Amino acid sequence: MKKLILSLSMIVITLVGITGCNTISGMGRDVSTVGSDVAAGANAVGRSMSNH
16 A cells, blocks of 8 residues: 555656646746747837838
8 A cells, every 4th residue: 555655656746747847848938939029029129210
């Protein structure tokens, strides 16, 4: 019984760890995308200001 509980605990800990890594990785991609969008917007404003 103790081995079963230990095994299940290890599986749960592993799954939580894997899920956490994927979540952090996804958040990093989201932040990177927002940064790229902000940079693109700033570049567009800069181009429009230099044309006037």
